[in-house]
Amino acid sequence: MSISTVASRYAKSLIELAKEKNVVDEVYQDMVLFSKTADESPLLMKVLGSPIVRHEKKLGILKGLFQDKVNPVSFSIFNIITRKNREAILDAIADEFVKQYDLYKGIQKATVVSSTSLTPEVRKQFIDSLTASTGKTIQLEEKVDESLVGGYILRLGDRQVDASLKSQLNALKVKLVS
Missing domain, CATH: 3.30.429 (Macrophage Migration Inhibitory Factor)
Incomplete structure (x- = not known):
């Protein structure tokens, strides 16, 4: 399955969860923050995509960078993605979420x-x-x-x-x- 297809599915699930919890705008801001951070720090995406770095370490990095700055719904996707070994596509998920948000709004x-x-x-x-x-x-x-x-x-x-x-x-x- 292509990265865009997987990212789209996760983004759609995230926007549905955000609608359910009534935090769509907050999650949107969080995904924009993640995209901006990923763009400004290519090293972050290299580490998240590295098969050498353990998933627990990747989740620790995400916790350190984002847990106190984002909504718990947003952080839940980081946690799920890390458990599913798909950290390398977090930037694609964030970008796809922004597209889904634009459609929704x-x-x-x-x-x-x-x-x-x-x-x-x-x-x-x-x-x-x-x-x-x-x-x-x-x-x-x-x-x-x-x-x-x-x-x-x-x-x-x-x-x-x-x-x-x-x-x-x-x-x-x-x-x-x-």
Whole structure:
């Protein structure tokens, strides 16, 4: 079974447990904390994935880092995963939980890449337009890429709209050459 499938199953179970205990938002914050910690400390994930390090030691590390900082429901998944010898996928479970949380809360993430920073008015127009078309709450991430010259690239889920001047110039170039 693939890591993403296993992570998805654990994440779904965790979100169901969090709903049952009415601590979904707290568990979400805990999973974000774990993901951030794993990203900032690759050594942590190497240790958790190492077959040489005993599972009791791995659980001790997780206890030291997270037990006093996270909700008991969140820590229970660390405990279960350690007993099941799947510590190496804790980061994937945390990431999958965040996706499940977004689905549960009706949140859609979108990314806008533009040649300059968006003004508050343009940002609001993007959010309003995307909210109207998806019916979901939009979390808009902005990135600046000066090579676009003008326009923007919008990514929403698996869709992308390239309205950049750079792509239009490249299309014109291809048309002129052929």
